Amino acid sequence: MVFSLTLFNPGRPIVNTPLGPITHEGVRSFLLLLGKAFLSSGATVVIVNSVGFSRILAEMEALKFSNIITLTLAFTYRYLDVFIGEAMRMKRALDSRAFGIGRLEYYRKLGALIGEVFVRAYMRSERVYWAMLSRGFGEFPKVDEGAILYFAPYCPHLGGTAPMIELRNVHFSYGGREVLRGVSLKIERGEVFGFLGPNGAGKSTLLFHLNGILKPKRGEVLVEGLNPAKTRKKLGGRLAYQQFLRTWPLVPTTSASGEKSSGSGFSGP
Known part of the structure; x- marks a missing residue:
């Protein structure tokens, strides 16, 4: 949608539209931006599938990216399947109950369900936050691939003889x-x-x-x-x-x- 605005760049007009003339220069800029976006997306998919998303996040941490950015990407990647699964279940529920209604009404109900997905995602984020808080989460975990994490946490004795x-x-x-x-x-x-x-x-x-x-x-x-x-x-x-x-x-x-x-x-x- 944003790229389509370049079709109206100043230059030699090809065709006139109610929004303005589409130009040769505009078409060239549009195709150039579209090609860059396609190549960037393809390269991202290839790199993530080849290297692994956890390694990408580790390299971002090594390059001193903001901790908020790396954590946001990590949890977005982790819960993307959950988000899609929730959306698919809601659409399946709509399809099973919305037979016989018009197309316009169907898409109106589908739009309402999309909003409900975001509400459910927000509610689930609260439960995820509780789970993180209960595990003493504080920073991005650094785990080498192919290794299992073993450590002995430091727990100072508070004194006394009461049960732990x-x-x-x-x-x-x-x-x-x-x-x-x-x-x-x-x-x-x-x-x-x-x-x-x-x-x-x-x-x-x-x-x-x-x-x-x-x-x-x-x-x-x-x-x-x-x-x-x-x-x-x-x-x-x-x-x-x-x-x-x-x-x-x-x-x-x-x-x-x-x-x-x-x-x-x-x-x-």
């Missing part, structure tokens, strides 16, 4: 749906503890309580004897947990057993 994590009769619900009911447990320092259950069982909700993002309706959550919801500043960067996402493009894909062994390599007090 303690839940006392924790209850929580989303609206009228009860998710956690009377959860009580103690995890001592150095223990390895796993939460198992199907989707919707409340695993993530429970973890959000451990770093203070969510507060229990009843009961108490303590980390080294402190309430994480009230003492996030004192606990600082200690409040984070790690989850391996096999669909995350910046971390190499591993098998389930590899992810399990990677998790066992994390250590800290």
Whole structure:
């Protein structure tokens, strides 16, 4: 659309239109810009497919690109498939319910659905932000391709003899749906503890309580004897947990057993 404006550049007219004469020079400029755009897009696709998007982002970081730019590109690339899938599901729902209506009405409803896609994308971005915050996300991850990340985070001891994590009769619900009911447990320092259950069982909700993002309706959550919801500043960067996402493009894909062994390599007090 923007390129089409060059068709009306001053020069020798070819044909007159209500918007003005289309000129030889305008057609030449239009074809030149269109060719450059096509070649640039083609080169971008070839480079990304050959080198890998994660390597492109790493090189941008090495060239001192703004952290906001690299993160925006990373998450745009990561959630592009999710965005397209959401749009396709909504269009499929429209097609299944909109048979027999006129073409104009169909496209009017389709336009409304496109707006709804952006609303859903905004709502999902809030959940993604919560997930990032709960994992102590702070900067662009630097992971070499073909390698699995192993590290031992620095976790200074706050002192005291209280259990590392303690839940006392924790209850929580989303609206009228009860998710956690009377959860009580103690995890001592150095223990390895796993939460198992199907989707919707409340695993993530429970973890959000451990770093203070969510507060229990009843009961108490303590980390080294402190309430994480009230003492996030004192606990600082200690409040984070790690989850391996096999669909995350910046971390190499591993098998389930590899992810399990990677998790066992994390250590800290």
